Amino acid sequence: xxxxxxxxxxxxxxxxxxxxxxxxxxxxxxxxxxxxxxxxxxxxxxxxxxxxxxxxxxxxxxxxxxxxxxxxxxxxxxxxxxxxxxxxxxxxxxxxxxxxxxxxxxxxxxxxxxxxxxxxxxxxxxxxxxxxxxxxxxxxxxxxxxxxxxxxxxxxxxxxxxxxxxxxxxxxxxxxxxxxxxxxxxxxxxxxxxxxxxxxxxxxxxxxxxxxxxxxxxxxxxxxxxxxxxxxxxxxxxxxxxxxxxxxxxxxxxxxxxxxxxxxxxxxxxxxxxx
Numbered sequence: 001x002x003x004x005x006x007x008x009x010x011x012x013x014x015x016x017x018x019x020x021x022x023x024x025x026x027x028x029x030x031x032x033x034x035x036x037x038x039x040x041x042x043x044x045x046x047x048x049x050x051x052x053x054x055x056x057x058x059x060x061x062x063x064x065x066x067x068x069x070x071x072x073x074x075x076x077x078x079x080x081x082x083x084x085x086x087x088x089x090x091x092x093x094x095x096x097x098x099x100x101x102x103x104x105x106x107x108x109x110x111x112x113x114x115x116x117x118x119x120x121x122x123x124x125x126x127x128x129x130x131x132x133x134x135x136x137x138x139x140x141x142x143x144x145x146x147x148x149x150x151x152x153x154x155x156x157x158x159x160x161x162x163x164x165x166x167x168x169x170x171x172x173x174x175x176x177x178x179x180x181x182x183x184x185x186x187x188x189x190x191x192x193x194x195x196x197x198x199x200x201x202x203x204x205x206x207x208x209x210x211x212x213x214x215x216x217x218x219x220x221x222x223x224x225x226x227x228x229x230x231x232x233x234x235x236x237x238x239x240x241x242x243x244x245x246x247x248x249x250x251x252x253x254x255x256x257x258x259x260x261x262x263x264x265x266x267x268x269x270x271x272x273x274x275x
Contacts (some may be wrong), residue, residue, distance in 0.1 A: 001029045001030060002023070002029075002031075002259055003025060003030070003031050003033065003257070003259060004020075004023065004025065004029045004031070004033070004255050004257055005033045005116075005118070005224055005243060005256045006019070006032065006243065006245075006255045007035050007175050007226045007239070007243030007244040007247075007254045007255075008032070008036065008040070008064065008226040008227065008229070008244040008247075009039075009247075010037050010040045010041045010042060010045075010059045010247070011038075011041060011044050011045035011248065011251055012037065012048075012247040012248055013042070013048045013051065013273060014044065014269050015121065015252075015268065016253060018269070020032075020254060022254070023257065023266060024088075027055050027058035027059075028058075028074055029057070031058055031060040032055060032057065033061070033111075033118060033224075034062070034119055034120075035059040035061075035118060035215075035227070036062045036063050036065075036227070036242075037065065037066040037067060037120065037227065038064070038066060038102075038119035039066055039070050039084075039089070039246055040066035040069075040084050041085065041127055041247070041248040042085065042248045043085050043270075043272075045086045045089060045103075046088045046089045046098075047080065048251070049098050049101075049102065050094070050098070054100060056240070057133075058212055059080075060106075060109055060112060061105055062105065062106055062108065062180075063102070063105050063106065063119040063120060063180075064106070064123070064226065065108050065120065065227070066084075067102055068155065068181060069153070070089070070099070071100065071102060072151060072152045072155075073086070074099045077152055078156075082183065083095055093255060102256040103144065103148065103261075104144050105137055106136060106140055107120070107136040107140060107180040108136035110129065111201055113216065113275060115141070115221075115222055116221075116223070116258065116260055117129065117132075117222065117223050118150050118223075119132075119223075119224075119225055120180060120225060120227050121180060121181050121182055121183040121184065121225060121226075122180075122183050122210045122227075123180075123210075123215075123218075123223060124163050124179040124210075125190045125213040125215045125256020127163070127215070128161075128215075128216070128217055131219060132217075135176045136176070136180065138176060139151075139173055139175065139176050139180075142173065147223075148244070151170070151173055155174055155178075156191050157174055157207070158178065158192075158194050160174070161175075161178075161191045161194075162175075162189070162190060162191045162192070162194045179192065183210050183211070183227075184196065184210070184240075185203060185207040185208065185209060186189060186207065186213060187206060187208075188213070188229075191211060195202050197229075197230055199229075199230045199234060200234050205260055209231075211223065212238065218237070218240070219247070223239065224243060224256075225241070225244075226243050228242060229244045229246035229251070230265075231244070231247045232246055232251060237265075243255075243256060245265070247266075247272075248272050249268075250272055251268065252265045252266060252267045252268065253266045
């Protein structure tokens with residue numbers, strides 16, 4: 001029995017299958033956790049969705065920003081981005097089933113037994129673990145049971161950029177979504193920045209990566225995330241696991257076997273820049 005954690009797929013289905021074959025992944029006894037963004041720039045987003053869904057309780061994924069955008073386009077709120085290769089999803093006979101399944105996925109996974117927390121982008125510098133879990137649950141309840149269309153229609157904003165327990169309504173839900181799915185750099189006063197996607201050494205001095213701020217959670221929990229491909233090969237603290245290594249940007253897909261912290265990587269098998 002083994003637990004495997006995988007970075008952003010973004011439609012890189014073939015590379016995922018190569019990695020799973022390499023470790024002889026057995027869904028009858030092994031478990032797969034994914035950092036979200038199953039879909040977008042790669043050419044097999046449909047296959048990624050179907051495969052992860054087909055694994056049932058052998059696979060768990062958190063929602064990423066591209067996953068939420070797919071739900072938005074499925075609702076007719078936004079158009080497909082020019083560089084996203086998700087059109088086959090919309091003509092698939094199981095389209096509605098896949099979108100419904102995606103909408104039911106969590107923003108945060110806390111595995112107490114294995115001692116890790118997973119989110120797509122990270123955890124707000126103003127949250128402890130209990131707050132993070134409660135905030136994730138607020139959004140998940142709306143996506144699964146509430147007026148999710150109204151929420152998706154109003155999630156496209158960068159404000160508010162700082163957490164306050166007094167936030168209410170859409171402002172509160174929007175901040176939660178942005179922290180879990182879009183966050184990279186923050187200002188030192190904990191405001192979120194959404195513009196900078198540079199490697200750490202190239203970032204402006206007034207910005208720091210969220211996991212370098214003064215939140216005790218970042219020192220006491222093992223935090224697994226994706227979303228930030230330019231962190232590839234950048235050093236982080238031993239308990240901070242950045243698994244998005246930019247396969248869809250012609251780099252590699254990374255998988256971590258949690259029990260022994262052994263990494264497996266697979267270089268992109270095609271030139272995604274041609275798409």
